[in-house]
Amino acid sequence: MTAMNRSTGDTHHLMGDFAPAEVNAMILRDCTARPDQPIAIVVHAVMEQLYPKRRRAEVTGHGTTAAAGSVSATLSGERVRLRRWRAEDRDAFAAMNADPRVMEFFRSTLDRAGSDAMVARIGTHFAEHGFGLWAIEVPGVAPFVGFAGLTVARFEAPFTPCVEIGWRFALEHWGHGYATEAARLALGHGFGPLGLREIVSFTSTTNHRSRAVMERLGMRRDTADDFDHPNLPEGHPLRRHVLYRLGSASYRTE
Numbered sequence: 001m002t003a004m005n006r007s008t009g010d011t012h013h014l015m016g017d018f019a020p021a022e023v024n025a026m027i028l029r030d031c032t033a034r035p036d037q038p039i040a041i042v043v044h045a046v047m048e049q050l051y052p053k054r055r056r057a058e059v060t061g062h063g064t065t066a067a068a069g070s071v072s073a074t075l076s077g078e079r080v081r082l083r084r085w086r087a088e089d090r091d092a093f094a095a096m097n098a099d100p101r102v103m104e105f106f107r108s109t110l111d112r113a114g115s116d117a118m119v120a121r122i123g124t125h126f127a128e129h130g131f132g133l134w135a136i137e138v139p140g141v142a143p144f145v146g147f148a149g150l151t152v153a154r155f156e157a158p159f160t161p162c163v164e165i166g167w168r169f170a171l172e173h174w175g176h177g178y179a180t181e182a183a184r185l186a187l188g189h190g191f192g193p194l195g196l197r198e199i200v201s202f203t204s205t206t207n208h209r210s211r212a213v214m215e216r217l218g219m220r221r222d223t224a225d226d227f228d229h230p231n232l233p234e235g236h237p238l239r240r241h242v243l244y245r246l247g248s249a250s251y252r253t254e
Contacts, residue, residue: 028120075185082134145173148182219244
């Protein structure tokens with residue numbers, strides 16, 4: 001049994017007659033048409049349109065959506081604040097995704113369309129599961145520095161289904177400990193209000209910076225869990241991945 005069992009259920013049941021790509025396209029279209037509206041409001045409006053209240057109640061009853069109130073949760077630490085996305089975050093996010101140093105351990109950088117599509121997918125994930133990747137601001141420093149949070153893995157592997165913790169920050173905000181602080185807030189939310197049993201994280205074997213964050217979080221690697229990422233072709237230098245795990249029984253706040 002993995003972390004996913006309580007909080008995700010059957011995503012196809014939630015999507016009904018709408019494929020995830022169709023929902024993402026609708027959210028992206030409405031975000032573009034209404035740039036003054038917060039992304040969370042746009043996502044909510046799309047979901048209201050697609051799924052009547054009765055239908056959403058049925059889905060929630062089947063365990064697809066996480067704890068009530070999680071969708072709108074804002075998590076605050078000593079320096080960082082994890083919040084839902086706003087339309088004005090998209091410019092800084094696109095610049096971050098176009099930086100080859102930030103994207104060194106991803107398959108490629110993203111153009112503006114690809115970056116905006118990712119924001120739409122993040123919104124859809126929140127609507128489906130009640131949690132996701134929060135935008136991060138550092139009050140007094142910057143209104144947007146990156147993201148961190150929890151996602152359901154979108155590929156098949158020996159350890160899936162699972163919930164993953166991940167993060168990404170603009171280069172100028174590296175080296176300040178923001179990733180560790182933000183990830184600890186997300187872990188606390190996952191093991192607390194969401195009641196997850198396990199949270200995992202994975203990255204390329206050569207991504208030592210992210211692996212160090214995982215270890216600071218108390219996550220542990222078993223070499224037997226190392227795997228080849230199925231979304232990367234054979235022979236790709238980033239294909240080999242390490243897997244780190246943290247169970248609720250081992251989690252401790254600091």
